[in-house]
Amino acid sequence: MAKKRSRSSIVKQLDSMFSKFIRQRDSDNELCTCSTCGVKKPIKEMQAGHFMSRSKYSTRWDEENVHAQCQGCNMWQQGRQYEMSIYIDQNYYVGKAEELLRKSNRTTKFSDAELLEMIKHYKELLK
Numbered sequence: 052m053a054k055k056r057s058r059s060s061i062v063k064q065l066d067s068m069f070s071k072f073i074r075q076r077d078s079d080n081e082l083c084t085c086s087t088c089g090v091k092k093p094i095k096e097m098q099a100g101h102f103m104s105r106s107k108y109s110t111r112w113d114e115e116n117v118h119a120q121c122q123g124c125n126m127w128q129q130g131r132q133y134e135m136s137i138y139i140d141q142n143y144y145v146g147k148a149e150e151l152l153r154k155s156n157r158t159t160k161f162s163d164a165e166l167l168e169m170i171k172h173y174k175e176l177l178k
């Protein structure tokens with residue numbers, strides 16, 4: 052029997068695939084645009100910024116909750132959450148940011164199998 056993978060290694064791999072997917076989605080010709088200040092930088096220098104924090108599992112891998120961000124906005128300005136909410140409402144529809152806030156407060160438990168399925172999904176998309 053194959054050795055069971057630890058939960059933390061699965062989460063770590065999914066976070067990394069998901070981040071790659073978000074940055075690729077939010078880029079054009081390898082140039083990624085920051086959702087909160089508009090700066091354009093190569094994909095490798097950008098990060099995937101969460102509107103509702105990563106500690107909230109129900110929105111941790113929600114594609115509408117995560118957008119490309121430069122390091123300045125994501126790390127040094129606490130993710131500029133207010134600007135991110137404006138970006139989200141403009142990008143989807145008015146009220147979307149509030150919806151994500153409510154969703155983030157719900158409890159969602161993903162099984163290891165579900166997380167592995169998501170890893171497979173993003174791997175496929177990144178090909």
Ligand SMILES: [Zn+2]
Pocket residue numbers: 085086087088089090120121122123124125
């Ligand atoms: Zn920025």
